[in-house]
Amino acid sequence: MSAPAEGTGAVDAYRAYLDHAATTPLRPEALEAMLPLLTDGFANPSGAHTESRRARVALDDARDLLAELLGAAPGEVVLTSGGTEADDLAVHGGWEALAAARPEGPPPAVVCSAMEHHAVLRACRSLAARTGAELREVPSGPDGRIDLAALAEACRPDVGLVSVMAVNNEVGTVQPLDEVARIVAAGAPGAVLHTDAVQAVPWLDVARTTAPAALVSVSAHKFGGPKGSGALVVRSGARVRPRLDGGGQERGRRSGTPNVAGAVGAAAALAVTVAERDEAVARVGALRDRLADGLLARLPGAVETGDRDHRVAGILHLRIPGVESEAAVVLLDEAGVAASAGAACSSGAVEPSHVLEAMGLDRRQASSGLRFSLGVTTTGQDVDHALAWVPGVVERLRN
Amino acid sequence: MRWHGFPGSSSACETDPVRVLVAMSGGVDSSVAAALLVGAHGPRRVVGATLKLWGGDSDSGCCSVADVDDARRVADQLGIVHHVFNFSAEFEAHVVDPYVTGHVEGRTPNPCIEYNRHLKFDRLLDRAADLGFDAVATGHHARVERDPDGTWRLLRGADPAKDQSYVLAMLGQDELARTVFPVGAMTKPAVRSLAADLGLRTAAKPDSQDVCFIRSDAGRAGFLGDRVPLHPGRLVDHDSGADLGQVAAVELVTVGQRRGMGHGTDGRRRFVTAVDVPARRVTIGPPEASYATGVALHTVAWIDGVPAALTDGRSGTRSSARPGERSGGWPASSFDALAQCSAHGAPVPCTVRADADELLVTFARPQRRIAPGQTVALYDTDRPDSVVGSGVVR
Numbered sequence: 136m137s138a139p140a141e142g143t144g145a146v147d148a149y150r151a152y153l154d155h156a157a158t159t160p161l162r163p164e165a166l167e168a169m170l171p172l173l174t175d176g177f178a179n180p181s182g183a184h185t186e187s188r189r190a191r192v193a194l195d196d197a198r199d200l201l202a203e204l205l206g207a208a209p210g211e212v213v214l215t216s217g218g219t220e221a222d223d224l225a226v227h228g229g230w231e232a233l234a235a236a237r238p239e240g241p242p243p244a245v246v247c248s249a250m251e252h253h254a255v256l257r258a259c260r261s262l263a264a265r266t267g268a269e270l271r272e273v274p275s276g277p278d279g280r281i282d283l284a285a286l287a288e289a290c291r292p293d294v295g296l297v298s299v300m301a302v303n304n305e306v307g308t309v310q311p312l313d314e315v316a317r318i319v320a321a322g323a324p325g326a327v328l329h330t331d332a333v334q335a336v337p338w339l340d341v342a343r344t345t346a347p348a349a350l351v352s353v354s355a356h357k358f359g360g361p362k363g364s365g366a367l368v369v370r371s372g373a374r375v376r377p378r379l380d381g382g383g384q385e386r387g388r389r390s391g392t393p394n395v396a397g398a399v400g401a402a403a404a405l406a407v408t409v410a411e412r413d414e415a416v417a418r419v420g421a422l423r424d425r426l427a428d429g430l431l432a433r434l435p436g437a438v439e440t441g442d443r444d445h446r447v448a449g450i451l452h453l454r455i456p457g458v459e460s461e462a463a464v465v466l467l468d469e470a471g472v473a474a475s476a477g478a479a480c481s482s483g484a485v486e487p488s489h490v491l492e493a494m495g496l497d498r499r500q501a502s503s504g505l506r507f508s509l510g511v512t513t514t515g516q517d518v519d520h521a522l523a524w525v526p527g528v529v530e531r532l533r534n
Numbered sequence: 535m536r537w538h539g540f541p542g543s544s545s546a547c548e549t550d551p552v553r554v555l556v557a558m559s560g561g562v563d564s565s566v567a568a569a570l571l572v573g574a575h576g577p578r579r580v581v582g583a584t585l586k587l588w589g590g591d592s593d594s595g596c597c598s599v600a601d602v603d604d605a606r607r608v609a610d611q612l613g614i615v616h617h618v619f620n621f622s623a624e625f626e627a628h629v630v631d632p633y634v635t636g637h638v639e640g641r642t643p644n645p646c647i648e649y650n651r652h653l654k655f656d657r658l659l660d661r662a663a664d665l666g667f668d669a670v671a672t673g674h675h676a677r678v679e680r681d682p683d684g685t686w687r688l689l690r691g692a693d694p695a696k697d698q699s700y701v702l703a704m705l706g707q708d709e710l711a712r713t714v715f716p717v718g719a720m721t722k723p724a725v726r727s728l729a730a731d732l733g734l735r736t737a738a739k740p741d742s743q744d745v746c747f748i749r750s751d752a753g754r755a756g757f758l759g760d761r762v763p764l765h766p767g768r769l770v771d772h773d774s775g776a777d778l779g780q781v782a783a784v785e786l787v788t789v790g791q792r793r794g795m796g797h798g799t800d801g802r803r804r805f806v807t808a809v810d811v812p813a814r815r816v817t818i819g820p821p822e823a824s825y826a827t828g829v830a831l832h833t834v835a836w837i838d839g840v841p842a843a844l845t846d847g848r849s850g851t852r853s854s855a856r857p858g859e860r861s862g863g864w865p866a867s868s869f870d871a872l873a874q875c876s877a878h879g880a881p882v883p884c885t886v887r888a889d890a891d892e893l894l895v896t897f898a899r900p901q902r903r904i905a906p907g908q909t910v911a912l913y914d915t916d917r918p919d920s921v922v923g924s925g926v927v928r
Contacts (some may be wrong), residue, residue: 462664465617484586484620498623532664 151517152473155510156304156334156450161400162175162359168403169361172396173258179392194395197402204405205351206342207368213367214398218333218354219254220378221367223447224359224389225290225350226258226298227519228375230268233295233327235376240523242268243295246323247279248310249274249357249493254352255331257296268295279308279441283318284487297328301335301344303475305490306357307450309339316347333357337408337510338447342492349373355401358408359511364397377467388461408511415511420448423509427451428519431525436519440491440504450479451507454496457533460505461485466531475506545717554714555662556671557654558582558609558616560601563673563717565608565736566725570716571671581667582609582616585653587625587721588747604736611734621653628652630747634761640811641907641924642788643743646701646877647834651835655702655709662712674698677718678710686710688837690919693721700877701910703924704835755786765814769795770805772819784809789905790824807903813832825900828884829875831893831910831925841922843869844888871922872913873897875904881913893925 152160161429172193180194195209202209215221226245234243247259249272256272263270271289274282281299290297299315302308312330319328329350335341336358345351355361369375369388379384381390408415424443430453431437440452455463460476464485467474476485491501507521552575556568584605596599609616629648636643654672657915662670675691676699686707691697705713708785717725748757758764767784768777778815781787781794787809795804795818805824808817844867872894874880883898895910904910908927914920 459661459664461619461663465665484618486620487623531666 149471151520153507154473154475156508158356159510162404164407165400165404169396170402190395197398200402204409212366213385217365220353221365222254222257224367229327231376232374241288242266244293245424246271246289247298250490278305287318294323294326297326298386301330301332301402302447304334305454306441307446309445360401360404364401416448419509422518423451429522449509453505454503466528472521477504477506524525547646550583553579553667554669554671555667556586558605562729562736565734566729567673567716574817577613580614584618586620636907638786640809642905643907647909651704669714671714676702676714676715688921689782691718696722699921700911703921767814770817772817772823784814790903796911809898827900828896830928834893834925874911
């Protein structure tokens with residue numbers, strides 16, 4: 136895809152957007168579905184008048200569709216402002232509900248993988264600091280998948296909440312959720328299993344993949360929906376204590392006037408994502424592999440992070456010795472390639488990757504990581520452009 | 535607003551090959567520096583960069599998220615690209631850790647100088663070269679000029695009250711050749727006035743104060759106390775060795791300090807003359823005891839290499855405009871200079887000679903003792919606005 140390069144200092148007008156794991160362009164279907172709710176259908180769905188009922192229908196239809204596509208019942212879908220809020224509600228709210236049911240003994244322990252997104256990792260750490268609950272962070276193997284032996288070690292009867300992501304956002308590795316669920320059930324019966332499925336939706340059969348988890352987080356803008364819209368699936372039997380006091384919307388689990396257009400956009404984007412997923416996985420996966428093989432052939436010493444057999448179609452993570460990723464993304468930007476150093480804080484500065492550290496890589500190795508993430512709008516020309524420009528950037532930084 | 539020209543200067547020239555990376559702290563000086571560069575080179579030849587230096591709490595200076603926002607919005611206003619570089623690991627290693635260790639060992643390092651030495655004019659210059667920039671610009675009040683023979687000079691800023699050449703006195707030819715100080719020829723009021731004329735949001739922003747990574751409410755005591763144990767110490771008389779009482783934390787006392795040291799029986803103020811952290815002892819004395827006739831410097835840096843007078847002794851081979859040459863050539867291996875012992879201290883005449891790896895600076899008249907870890911900058915006697923070099927007090 137091509138976009139104007141004004142103000143970027145770009146040496147070439149063509150832009151290859153390879154940062155879909157950060158966010159995706161809005162699907163036309165989502166935009167079309169949302170527009171009526173941003174105009175005539177503006178009303179608050181909680182009212183008792185005709186305008187409200189129209190908004191209510193749109194919201195309920197969106198919830199039904201989301202539920203069906205996520206493999207849940209409509210009443211199990213709690214709409215949130217995005218993935219971070221869904222994770223926060225799962226970790227804090229899920230733990231609080233469980234702790235209330237276990238009033239005796241020490242506060243239930245928490246287990247999470249050390250390569251969780253900060254929305255989970257920092258929620259777990261603040262929960263532990265706030266409540267005194269013990270937090271066990273489980274490392275990953277060099278293949279970028281959770282260390283199941285370490286997980287089994289951590290999952291003891293004192294555990295109340297376990298959070299393991301479905302797909303890692305930096306390196307793209309698919310986590311073995313079925314095995315995780317078996318280990319949790321065996322070692323920590325009664326514990327609630329949460330999965331952050333934010334990166335899984337575009338690439339995996341998310342209803343089936345996340346079925347073993349009682350709590351499932353998704354975020355619309357990662358699959359062609361709008362920003363500011365997400366959901367937490369709370370399966371019947373699991374409970375969450377609300378994090379916001381207010382009007383008691385979302386069956387008392389998430390107060391606040393619903394983002395009707397956001398929910399409708401999310402549902403429309405998810406519908407088209409699910410319908411086209413097999414084709415997208417095949418096509419984008421082939422582009423990703425061509426980009427990976429081409430870069431590995433052109434960049435001596437470069438290493439692909441994680442096991443390609445257990446990676447989603449859209450994400451390629453490379454480590455390029457002798458190249459600082461923070462400098463590389465600047466030069467790539469000038470060359471018309473929008474890529475990522477993996478983890479960026481809100482200011483745009485590149486943070487040392489806790490994901491790569493969780494995989495046992497040292498800080499120097501972790502600072503040479505580059506993530507190219509593809510999406511449904513990625514074209515062969517984008518890959519050609521990256522293959523043409525990335526080697527020159529790397530060579531320049533190595534000299 | 536998009537601004538593409540600077541009144542009084544030639545406008546952007548698209549064939550101009552210069553690309554400049556301007557370090558934008560979010561303050562008014564670097565904002566105006568960026569604006570001047572955009573006026574001279576055009577927005578496509580200038581890129582702004584803010585350094586993320588500190589992950590901890592801070593409320594001022596170079597480190598806060600609000601400052602990054604200000605820098606980015608000024609860059610937006612000028613129509614230039616802006617990046618944030620995360621140098622926090624290097625900042626911790628080269629500035630914060632040595633600052634803490636220095637206090638534990640009874641020294642008082644200058645973090646601004648170590649920041650300039652290790653980050654702005656080392657790491658950032660390297661990054662700029664990696665990214666294809668010809669030069670790095672900052673908002674420092676200092677000037678870089680080139681002599682006819684090609685030698686780069688570091689000169690004081692045009693505003694005596696804001697001159698920052700002292701904190702840049704560790705720079706050498708390699709750095710100066712790639713460094714630009716666009717506001718160095720301006721006074722601070724002129725900088726603010728231009729910022730206001732251009733509508734820059736930082737025009738009225740207060741100058742940064744003190745050590746930027748220390749929160750003003752916690753102070754140095756809170757900052758150091760969170761990181762290392764602080765120890766009470768004895769106050770001892772400089773002359774008699776008599777025990778005069780106690781200080782709460784010997785690590786927080788600095789040589790030359792007057793505050794909190796009270797008065798002697800003679801009714802005159804007392805000054806710290808020595809700090810011995812391992813012995814938990816602070817020595818204080820009357821004003822005359824707080825003066826020293828000279829000081830030894832390590833970590834010596836020269837603007838243009840070791841002065842001839844220190845290498846070939848009696849007769850310097852370089853022009854008489856050079857520091858280090860005295861008309862009589864006596865004594866061997868020494869030269870006269872002006873020493874500045876703090877950021878805004880008055881320069882004092884001195885004689886400089888080399889002793890192994892150290893420099894021995896002898897003042898023409900005794901100076902208030904300078905704490906170990908502080909920097910002394912040397913200026914050219916014949917051209918008092920020109921920096922010769924610097925060193926850190928032993």
